[in-house]
Amino acid sequence: MLLGGGYVTLHAYAALARRMRGDLRRGRLEVVVVSADAAHSFHGFTGEVASGQLPFERTRTPLTEVCPRAWVVHARVTGVDTTGRTVTYRLPGGAERTLSYTHLVLGTGGAEPTAQVPGLAEHGCTLRGTGDIKALVQRVRAALAAPDDGLGSRSVVVAGGGMAGVELAAALADLGRDRLSVTLVHRGPTLLPALRAEHPRLAERADAELERLGVRVRLGTGLAGVTPGGARLSDGSWLAARTVLGTVGQRPVQIPGLCRGLRDERGRLVTAPDLSVAPGVWAAGDAARVLHAATGHPVPANALWAIKGGAHVGANIARVLDDRPPRPFRYRGLGQVASFGLGRSVGEIYGVELTGVPAWLVRLAFFLRFMPSRRNAAAVVSDLTRLVVQGGARPVPVDSGVRASSRLAA
Ligand SMILES: Cc1cc2nc3c(=O)[nH]c(=O)nc-3n(C[C@H](O)[C@H](O)[C@H](O)COP(=O)(O)OP(=O)(O)OC[C@H]3O[C@@H](n4cnc5c(N)ncnc54)[C@H](O)[C@@H]3O)c2cc1C
Numbered sequence: 001m002l003l004g005g006g007y008v009t010l011h012a013y014a015a016l017a018r019r020m021r022g023d024l025r026r027g028r029l030e031v032v033v034v035s036a037d038a039a040h041s042f043h044g045f046t047g048e049v050a051s052g053q054l055p056f057e058r059t060r061t062p063l064t065e066v067c068p069r070a071w072v073v074h075a076r077v078t079g080v081d082t083t084g085r086t087v088t089y090r091l092p093g094g095a096e097r098t099l100s101y102t103h104l105v106l107g108t109g110g111a112e113p114t115a116q117v118p119g120l121a122e123h124g125c126t127l128r129g130t131g132d133i134k135a136l137v138q139r140v141r142a143a144l145a146a147p148d149d150g151l152g153s154r155s156v157v158v159a160g161g162g163m164a165g166v167e168l169a170a171a172l173a174d175l176g177r178d179r180l181s182v183t184l185v186h187r188g189p190t191l192l193p194a195l196r197a198e199h200p201r202l203a204e205r206a207d208a209e210l211e212r213l214g215v216r217v218r219l220g221t222g223l224a225g226v227t228p229g230g231a232r233l234s235d236g237s238w239l240a241a242r243t244v245l246g247t248v249g250q251r252p253v254q255i256p257g258l259c260r261g262l263r264d265e266r267g268r269l270v271t272a273p274d275l276s277v278a279p280g281v282w283a284a285g286d287a288a289r290v291l292h293a294a295t296g297h298p299v300p301a302n303a304l305w306a307i308k309g310g311a312h313v314g315a316n317i318a319r320v321l322d323d324r325p326p327r328p329f330r331y332r333g334l335g336q337v338a339s340f341g342l343g344r345s346v347g348e349i350y351g352v353e354l355t356g357v358p359a360w361l362v363r364l365a366f367f368l369r370f371m372p373s374r375r376n377a378a379a380v381v382s383d384l385t386r387l388v389v390q391g392g393a394r395p396v397p398v399d400s401g402v403r404a405s406s407r408l409a410a
Contacts (some may be wrong), residue, residue: 001087002070003077003255005035005063007303008107008310010372013067013315020321024069027392029321031070032099033063035088037130040066044303044367045165045277045380046133047339054383058136058298061373070283077108080257082278102319103112105278106258106269107310110250110286110301115158119226124244127192139243140172144179152240154180157231159223160247161186162194163258163302163338166206168245170340173213182215183239185231187222194300195336196347197410202346205355223248250301252287252377268298272324275313282317284309293330304334307370337363 002009013031016024023029040058040118048054063072075089088098111128114121125136140156146156154176158169161184169184176182190196191210196203210217218233223246225232228239252267262277265272267276268289275290277283284290285306290299299305308331318325335357337347345359354362364384371377 001032001034001099002067002105002107003034003087004107004109004285004287005033005037005040006107006109006285006290007040007306008105008109008283008287008313009033009035010040010066011307012065012105012107012281012314012317013070013282015311016318017067017069017314019315019318031067032073032101033067033070034073034075034077034087034099036074036076038063038072040216041133042367042371042376043127044370046127047167047171049133050137050140050168050176053342053387054380056137057381058376058383059133061371061376062317066372072252075213077255079283080104080255082257082281085280101280103282103320105310105317106255106277106281106283106287106314107285107306108253108255108287110305112246112248113251114246117223117225117248120223120244120246120248122226123170123228124226124231124246127168127247127248136245140175140180143243144176146242149195152230154244155230155239155241156180156245157185157223157239157241158182158245158247159185159190159231160249161191161217161219163192163336165245165247166191166210167338168247169215169342170210170213170369173210173215174341177214182213183218183241184210184215185218185221185223185239187220187234188303189219191217191219192338195338199348199353202353203353205346206338206340209344209346213340217276228385250286274316274326275309275329276316276326282313284313288353290329292333293328294332299333302336303370305331334366337366339363342384344349 010355020029039062042059045054045059049056077089079088086098086100126132146153156172158165168184173182192203221233221235224234226244231244270289271283271288275282286301292299298397299359312329319326319405335349337345339345343357343360345363346355347359368377
């Protein structure tokens, strides 16, 4: 049984289905996917969706399409019993069901710790929950359509200076040139601390891109609270903004029954080198603490590690079902890239630093390769090609039905 509909589940399913095609076809192996979201969300292009370069639908793929031989159950898991080997879940109508499993894969990912910021869940925007990205896009479109009331109707605050916060601040500033004021708030002394530690030149380039896009950066202060009218910061100041986006870290989703003894102090499921957590239980991605084979440090919570971890879990389950021992996870990593608009990225691949168009193309190629739907990948190529041909002009659907136009910097 695979829990969640993210990268871990998709790649565990694909690895399992590839190795056990005959058993799946003949019904000797049954795969059940239980996910709170009936579609997979491809987060990589969130910036492009927020900036109006790509429609939201391009990032969504129904799980029934990508796990064609699995039973897909659209439900929220409410408990796991690792002794009795059962999973309990709640269907959208409220009914609870329990199913037993032989092998369980935990790919339930993470979520923003909204409880730590008063008002964020009620009045702000987040990115990890079902429907979050669409809600953000709709709110920003509404802000663009609204008259400037001087009370924050055209102001956006993005909290969190990691990759997601920086990319989203850039994307929103890019979309709303001269019409939206975007402030990026970060608790630490510098943005992109993980990138800056190893590639300071790239982090400085990212700072310059934010400046070019007109993003105001407030360092050394965090998001302390959100109200319908704005953001309260930890230094006591107040920013009037009708749109407040919190990308303030993420915590693994907690499933009752998997708490005691199986998790570390940050709530991540502690995995052995073969990515098992307990007998018949496996984990990867944002929900798990996976140690890097060379450094021994936890690997970052990003899509690449979720993809590779998920695939490894699927392959190991196939081995165990075939009475062979599971293998340790030995993947070493690839790099990281952030985007700042059409043809503008900064990143590092296998330690090689890239900027501008080459970085943008590498990022695009990587994302297209890992998009679960070939149909969506082809549509992305067509959308972006049209944008490039048109010199960056793109339609921005606004809630009122009015079609405005935005132009990207060359
Ligand atoms: C906006 C944004 C942009 C990002 N950009 C990048 C990027 O450019 N590059 C990169 O490498 N990484 C990026 N990431 C990080 C990357 O998306 C995550 O690391 C990755 O999604 C982790 O995969 P996962 O399978 O562990 O979890 P997810 O992909 O988050 O999937 C978790 C799944 O579990 C489901 N679920 C949760 N709780 C339950 C429950 N109780 N019951 C049933 N189902 C449940 C969810 O609905 C979801 O389907 C980004 C993340 C965000 C939010």
